[in-house]
Amino acid sequence: MxxxxxxxxxxxxxxxxxxxxxLQTARALKEISYRPIKKVPTxxxxxxxxxxxxxxxxxxxxxxxxxKRLSADTSVITKSGSAISKGETILDTVKNLAAMQADxxxxxHKESGIPWQIADAFPHISVxxxxxxxxxxxxxALLDFMTIQNSKGNVEGLxxxxxxxxxxxxxxxxxxxLFKKMGMHVHVVAPKTFLPxxxxxxxxxxxxxxxxxxxxxxxxxxxxxxxxxxxxxFFPNEREYSKYFGLTKELMKDAKPDVVVMHPGPVNxxxxxxxEVADGPHSIILDQVENGVAVRMALMYLLCGTxxxxx
Amino acid sequence: MxxxxxxxxxxxxxxxxxxxxxxxxxxxxxxxxxxxxxxMSEAQMExxxxxxxxxxxxxxKKMEDIVLIGxxxxxxxLAEWLARKIEAVLKRPVEVGSLDINLYRDDLSxxxxxxxxxxxxxxxxxxxxxxxxxxxxxxxxxxxxxAMDALIDFGRPKFVQLAVMVDRGWxxxxxxxxxxxxxxxxxxxxxIKVMLAEMxxxxxxxxxxxx
Numbered sequence: 001m002x003x004x005x006x007x008x009x010x011x012x013x014x015x016x017x018x019x020x021x022x023l024q025t026a027r028a029l030k031e032i033s034y035r036p037i038k039k040v041p042t043x044x045x046x047x048x049x050x051x052x053x054x055x056x057x058x059x060x061x062x063x064x065x066x067x068k069r070l071s072a073d074t075s076v077i078t079k080s081g082s083a084i085s086k087g088e089t090i091l092d093t094v095k096n097l098a099a100m101q102a103d104x105x106x107x108x109h110k111e112s113g114i115p116w117q118i119a120d121a122f123p124h125i126s127v128x129x130x131x132x133x134x135x136x137x138x139x140x141a142l143l144d145f146m147t148i149q150n151s152k153g154n155v156e157g158l159x160x161x162x163x164x165x166x167x168x169x170x171x172x173x174x175x176x177x178l179f180k181k182m183g184m185h186v187h188v189v190a191p192k193t194f195l196p197x198x199x200x201x202x203x204x205x206x207x208x209x210x211x212x213x214x215x216x217x218x219x220x221x222x223x224x225x226x227x228x229x230x231x232x233x234f235f236p237n238e239r240e241y242s243k244y245f246g247l248t249k250e251l252m253k254d255a256k257p258d259v260v261v262m263h264p265g266p267v268n269x270x271x272x273x274x275x276e277v278a279d280g281p282h283s284i285i286l287d288q289v290e291n292g293v294a295v296r297m298a299l300m301y302l303l304c305g306t307x308x309x310x311x
Numbered sequence: 312m313x314x315x316x317x318x319x320x321x322x323x324x325x326x327x328x329x330x331x332x333x334x335x336x337x338x339x340x341x342x343x344x345x346x347x348x349x350x351m352s353e354a355q356m357e358x359x360x361x362x363x364x365x366x367x368x369x370x371x372k373k374m375e376d377i378v379l380i381g382x383x384x385x386x387x388x389l390a391e392w393l394a395r396k397i398e399a400v401l402k403r404p405v406e407v408g409s410l411d412i413n414l415y416r417d418d419l420s421x422x423x424x425x426x427x428x429x430x431x432x433x434x435x436x437x438x439x440x441x442x443x444x445x446x447x448x449x450x451x452x453x454x455x456x457x458a459m460d461a462l463i464d465f466g467r468p469k470f471v472q473l474a475v476m477v478d479r480g481w482x483x484x485x486x487x488x489x490x491x492x493x494x495x496x497x498x499x500x501x502x503i504k505v506m507l508a509e510m511x512x513x514x515x516x517x518x519x520x521x522x
Binding site: 025036042070301 | 411414415419420422423424425427428429430431432460461464465466
């Protein structure tokens with residue numbers, strides 16, 4: 001039972017069976033990170049190309065560590081260090097690099113849809129979307145889902161609240177799609193300016209006060225306020241935002257005793273989440289980081305396999 | 312098919328062609344060309360593992376720092392079964408781990424579909440330990456090669472020995488087992504099916520021929 005997809009572009013493309021296979025594989029591969037020698041020879045001789053046309057530390061590191069634990073070779077291009085800064089188009093850049101025989105291309109770009117273009121241009125190479133603009137970030141959704149499943153067991157019927165800037169967040173979009181697909185009730189909490197016009201299409205329940213969801217949520221996912229993507233149009237000031245939408249230790253007193261708190265990082269301490277909550281007993285933020293490596297290892301392993309018969 | 316005398320352990324009765332009632336429904340099960348022969352019953356497996364346990368204890372004297380590691384999937388319940396037999400003699404517990412070798416296979420670039428990776432669970436350090444690898448069938452030897460590579464990534468064992476239920480020949484690598492319950496000469500179209508209660512609902516060994 002291989003994956004039904006050749007590329008990991010959107011959480012939409014994945015079937016429930018795909019998700020189960022990816023997570024089962026991720027759980028098996030997680031153990032490698034705890035060995036004295038954190039490496040297996042599985043992807044020896046495979047070439048993985050990281051095209052990070054937008055800044056990234058943790059996602060890029062996570063992919064890089066994942067590739068190296070499986071013995072794949074990696075090369076990185078970034079916007080500033082590449083010919084793109086000399087005026088070359090992205091497709092030309094990627095084409096040149098793909099000619100060096102990549103097996104997987106991992107792409108992050110500030111424009112939505114770029115990973116699809118690359119996948120169309122190189123049908124024999126698997127493309128993983130590591131975040132495209134305000135659109136999707138499917139590997140983050142997979143690691144979020146794995147983290148929820150690890151701490152909750154059966155996820156069917158759980159209430160997950162996603163709080164914050166839904167509009168700018170590709171994490172929120174991929175999360176909403178995946179969580180819904182896997183049988184969870186998804187709630188979003190945001191000021192109206194932070195809600196995408198089509199939010200209802202995701203089959204989620206919209207709330208405009210964090211107080212409304214804290215009492216019944218099994219999972220609270222706080223999103224980062226992305227200062228780099230906005231101006232004063234979106235909210236008056238940060239203090240007001242944290243007053244109405246921040247997760248505080250005071251609010252946590254009303255939460256379910258077994259609630260878990262998540263955040264895709266990087267955290268703006270004191271803005272969307274208080275440090276006492278981010279570091280508190282309900283926080284599984286660091287589990288997310290840990291599972292990120294395992295999920296990306298699983299994807300690279302599974303995608304490298306489906307090549308065989310083709311080409 | 313001809314049956315040879317086991318190298319280390321001899322099984323009392325020669326295998327017989329299947330006539331038992333429990334196999335009646337299995338033969339010609341939707342596939343006319345498949346013939347199924349019976350190789351070992353649960354009682355024979357039980358007896359063979361008990362002999363193997365005594366053999367292992369004889370070979371390794373006091374059995375200090377000896378652990379059993381089953382190769383997924385069928386080597387794991389077999390290792391546990393063998394451990395119970397060893398424990399019965401030693402009157403103390405023996406540690407058992409499980410090893411998935413898929414990440415170490417030498418044919419990953421040849422198979423179309425990646426094999427499903429399952430968990431490796433070694434709840435003990437292996438450095439300095441004597442390891443008895445346990446698997447159901449010894450065939451080309453490639454699984455054992457992969458298992459040894461996997462083990463070395465976890466530490467430096469004092470030694471590694473191999474125990475298998477059935478040695479069916481056809482080796483492609485210079486690998487031999489230290490303990491064999493049953494040695495069988497097989498044809499290329501035959502397949503040895505070691506069935507275990509934990510996964511198949513019954514303990515029994517069959518030879519299926521899809522000629």
